[in-house]
Amino acid sequence: MHRKNPPGPHLNRRGLLTAAAAVGLAAGAAGPGSAAAAGPPPGGRDPETFGPAQVRPGDPRYESLLRGDNHRFVGHPDEVQVVGSTAQVVQAVQDAVRAGKRIGVRSGGHCFENFTADPEIRLLLDLSQLDAVGYDPSRRAFEVQPGATLGRVYRTLFKGWGVTIPAGGCPEVGAGGHLVGGGYGPLSRRYGSVVDHLYGVEVVVVDRDGNARAVVATREPDDPNRDLWWAHTGGGGGNFGVVTRYWLRSPDADADADTDADTGAAAADARAAAAPDPRRLLPPAPAEILEALVEWTWDPEKTTEQAVTTLIRNFCTWHEQHSDPAPPYDALYAILQLAHQDAGSFSMVVQIDAGVPHAADLVDEFVAHVNAGTGLTPDGGSATAPWLYVMTWPGNGESGNIITRRYKGKAGYLKRSFTDTQLATIHRHLTNTTGSAECGMLIVGYGGRVRAVRPDATAVAQRDVVMKAVYHSIWADESDDAARLSWVRELYRDVYRDTGGVPVPGEVSDGSYINYPDTDLADPAWNTSGTPWHTLYYKDNYPRLQRVKARWDPRDVFRHALSIELPR
Numbered sequence: 001m002h003r004k005n006p007p008g009p010h011l012n013r014r015g016l017l018t019a020a021a022a023v024g025l026a027a028g029a030a031g032p033g034s035a036a037a038a039g040p041p042p043g044g045r046d047p048e049t050f051g052p053a054q055v056r057p058g059d060p061r062y063e064s065l066l067r068g069d070n071h072r073f074v075g076h077p078d079e080v081q082v083v084g085s086t087a088q089v090v091q092a093v094q095d096a097v098r099a100g101k102r103i104g105v106r107s108g109g110h111c112f113e114n115f116t117a118d119p120e121i122r123l124l125l126d127l128s129q130l131d132a133v134g135y136d137p138s139r140r141a142f143e144v145q146p147g148a149t150l151g152r153v154y155r156t157l158f159k160g161w162g163v164t165i166p167a168g169g170c171p172e173v174g175a176g177g178h179l180v181g182g183g184y185g186p187l188s189r190r191y192g193s194v195v196d197h198l199y200g201v202e203v204v205v206v207d208r209d210g211n212a213r214a215v216v217a218t219r220e221p222d223d224p225n226r227d228l229w230w231a232h233t234g235g236g237g238g239n240f241g242v243v244t245r246y247w248l249r250s251p252d253a254d255a256d257a258d259t260d261a262d263t264g265a266a267a268a269d270a271r272a273a274a275a276p277d278p279r280r281l282l283p284p285a286p287a288e289i290l291e292a293l294v295e296w297t298w299d300p301e302k303t304t305e306q307a308v309t310t311l312i313r314n315f316c317t318w319h320e321q322h323s324d325p326a327p328p329y330d331a332l333y334a335i336l337q338l339a340h341q342d343a344g345s346f347s348m349v350v351q352i353d354a355g356v357p358h359a360a361d362l363v364d365e366f367v368a369h370v371n372a373g374t375g376l377t378p379d380g381g382s383a384t385a386p387w388l389y390v391m392t393w394p395g396n397g398e399s400g401n402i403i404t405r406r407y408k409g410k411a412g413y414l415k416r417s418f419t420d421t422q423l424a425t426i427h428r429h430l431t432n433t434t435g436s437a438e439c440g441m442l443i444v445g446y447g448g449r450v451r452a453v454r455p456d457a458t459a460v461a462q463r464d465v466v467m468k469a470v471y472h473s474i475w476a477d478e479s480d481d482a483a484r485l486s487w488v489r490e491l492y493r494d495v496y497r498d499t500g501g502v503p504v505p506g507e508v509s510d511g512s513y514i515n516y517p518d519t520d521l522a523d524p525a526w527n528t529s530g531t532p533w534h535t536l537y538y539k540d541n542y543p544r545l546q547r548v549k550a551r552w553d554p555r556d557v558f559r560h561a562l563s564i565e566l567p568r
């Protein structure tokens, strides 16, 4: 493939949101499985450098704190409390529960739906300033607080230790919601989903008597709170409590990193002497990424239904055939960004660790496979850039108008290619007259190492999958709400027409991803399948998540439109 244009801001990467829209610890006292009452949190260190800032109507800060990334949703809480420590979270939750106030929890603010802006929320906890990232020797794991953006996580892990996590490609997404929902990105085919590396969580929970406290839950087999850890490996945000800290360590590093709970000084010294090298506890980050951007013009003469459906089928069949958890193909990550024809063109981003043998050849072969038999001549270019630059470029995932950004995203897992009927449906909607340049869909490469994990080992049930599809509209003006919502809803309904308008698990589809929440899945007008929304997101893991809910949030303090329900 012809190479030009180094990757950078000049490349058109709207599609990545278009992808989005698309696309803490005091006294280290507590060991695995322990709990602490309000006061010093169990995690270990908690510097108390910020807050709480209590912002109420009339405060000049109030308006600015009502919205997340999706401006369709604006909350009206009595108070936004910007917190800076686990102890502050415990106190805020305790006060709200005593006052009978519904709580919302926001970290990065990138929720697709109104889960943190529901009109019933009276106290909105803003965790954006609870954002430490570092190595915690007491747990021999990396700690990430919920307010840390993915960009911050990437920078700190990389600059300090040269390691990373296989998280999302948009640097402004918050760890808070992203990790508990599963989390995936450009390195997932190689290293799995983020929660495959989750060692533990610190969570502020509320017991049956209404008492708030912080607890630590880890994956240690003898941890009495292990069920709470498990629920945070894909169960989704806003369900069980307020996460105030994640700990990350790859499972294959456990043998090196035995974790006793003795946090005394002598024990700490002994552990430090025997400590494993932190650089072996998470996957290594690539040094450089080879990135290609391939673009096709929407040309009425050439971009026929046959050409477009062939191209999409080719992208899908490559993933069907090359998604084992093994080199070399696990290193290749691609997103097909199918913009509506009004956009004038559509594109594909391909990334690979530039250090992989024959990386450029693998990319060229992949692009040739995708284009084969279409009769189309793609434009584009490729170049190699430092990994940290690629992952933290501020434009990733942001669309043109970021002052007011409204969006609707819907999603579905794919085990294999769309059927011919589905492909024709996609083409029809991408070329209809009700769509606009603000509409489109993404098909994102997945599979690889993700498939090496059992469906019940974490709360991410969808493991035998090779792609995710994301259907989206992203727009600026409120007056366009109805039209943009209709377009994406109708596309989705028609793609899944044979299964009640939703991606019912079967030969091709495998439900959806809770980090791309879509309340339509719980709406009988849009889901006529008879398969409940929770089966689409959690499959057979749902009853277990309900049991965790009953144990850790028996009063249903933490809830939203698609939250785990208490068992009946």
Ligand SMILES: Cc1cc2nc3c(=O)[nH]c(=O)nc-3n(C[C@H](O)[C@H](O)[C@H](O)COP(=O)(O)OP(=O)(O)OC[C@H]3O[C@@H](n4cnc5c(N)ncnc54)[C@H](O)[C@@H]3O)c2cc1C
Pocket (backbone or CB within 6 Å): 016, 017, 019, 020, 021, 023, 068, 069, 104, 105, 106, 107, 108, 109, 110, 111, 112, 115, 116, 127, 146, 167, 168, 169, 170, 172, 173, 174, 175, 176, 177, 178, 180, 181, 182, 183, 184, 185, 236, 237, 238, 239, 241, 242, 243, 244, 397, 398, 515, 516, 560
């Ligand atoms: C532009 C964009 C790009 C994206 N790219 C990717 C991607 O590449 N890969 C991917 O996997 N996903 C991606 N997503 C989806 C993203 O992972 C989810 O939207 C995620 O939930 C966002 O987390 P947040 O903290 O930013 O959002 P928030 O809106 O703050 O939270 C989302 C949900 O989690 C809950 N929550 C937040 N913090 C906490 C906490 N500390 N404790 C308990 N619950 C909490 C909230 O109550 C809410 O229900 C993207 C989304 C957008 C908008």
